[in-house]
Amino acid sequence: MAFAPLDPVLHNQLRLAIVSLLVSVDSADFNFLLEKTSATRGNLSVQITKLKDEGYVTVKKTFKDNYPNTRCSLSAKGLKAFETYVQAIKEYLGSAEN
Amino acid sequence: MMEQELTPSESLKLIETMIGQAKQSFRRNSFYFLMWGVLLIAAMVFNYVMALQDSPIGKYAWPVVGLLGGLLSWLHGARETKEQHVRTIMDRMMIWVWAGYLATMLVIMMGSGASGGAMSAASIIVLTGLPTFLTGQLMRFKPLIFGGVLFWVLGAAAYFVDMQAVALLYIAAMLFGYLLPGYLLKRQEDGLRTA
Numbered sequence: 001m002a003f004a005p006l007d008p009v010l011h012n013q014l015r016l017a018i019v020s021l022l023v024s025v026d027s028a029d030f031n032f033l034l035e036k037t038s039a040t041r042g043n044l045s046v047q048i049t050k051l052k053d054e055g056y057v058t059v060k061k062t063f064k065d066n067y068p069n070t071r072c073s074l075s076a077k078g079l080k081a082f083e084t085y086v087q088a089i090k091e092y093l094g095s096a097e098n
Numbered sequence: 099m100m101e102q103e104l105t106p107s108e109s110l111k112l113i114e115t116m117i118g119q120a121k122q123s124f125r126r127n128s129f130y131f132l133m134w135g136v137l138l139i140a141a142m143v144f145n146y147v148m149a150l151q152d153s154p155i156g157k158y159a160w161p162v163v164g165l166l167g168g169l170l171s172w173l174h175g176a177r178e179t180k181e182q183h184v185r186t187i188m189d190r191m192m193i194w195v196w197a198g199y200l201a202t203m204l205v206i207m208m209g210s211g212a213s214g215g216a217m218s219a220a221s222i223i224v225l226t227g228l229p230t231f232l233t234g235q236l237m238r239f240k241p242l243i244f245g246g247v248l249f250w251v252l253g254a255a256a257y258f259v260d261m262q263a264v265a266l267l268y269i270a271a272m273l274f275g276y277l278l279p280g281y282l283l284k285r286q287e288d289g290l291r292t293a
Binding site: 021026028 | 104106107109110112113115116117119120180183184185186187189190
């Protein structure tokens, strides 16, 4: 049985964590993602940019108390990719159990 | 978070953990029920007392309370949004349930006024049951579900009684459908904050 290849954009610990957080909320700011993923600011920023470039998340940059505030939400493309990814890993796990 | 190659089971575990983390975020909603409950009861009491004295000024309480409540809701919502790092899908649904209710009320009120009639207080009570009931169901908070049902029951009763009794039914609906669930919700939120 041939398995669908795992989406390389999502098959990364931090990017998968970001998308998993965003899938269950409407939007979240940079500090929320930082706190929940325990990533470094630099790495988080790089991975958000990667997800944005792939069209998986939308990013809005505003100001909050005179500081830049980045707010992210999952795009329809990102949601579809996440669902496909979850389905693929379930198939992998299902075959491993059999 | 370390960068490492993920196995499928690690991926699934990470997804579950992150979804669980996001679910722990919540917004305080009790403020709106408490504030609107107090304001609307005050407006109805003022209206009732003025009607007993044959004074025509009682009806002006409604636009004053509407504007004041709208302003306080907007200020509180803006402050909460500013402090909040995350907005859940439920937050968005609640905002649009209540915005939809407000739009429906305004359209019916203006339409009734334009056609020479007036939207009955009973209809207002019944209509208020809908967003209250939906909010209760969305939050899985039983006092608000019961509050919504109470609005429907008392609103139905209000079609069959005189204006003085309608005022008392309205106050009872606000007291037990808004204020009491709002107070219970506040206690729950305070408990979650300190936990």
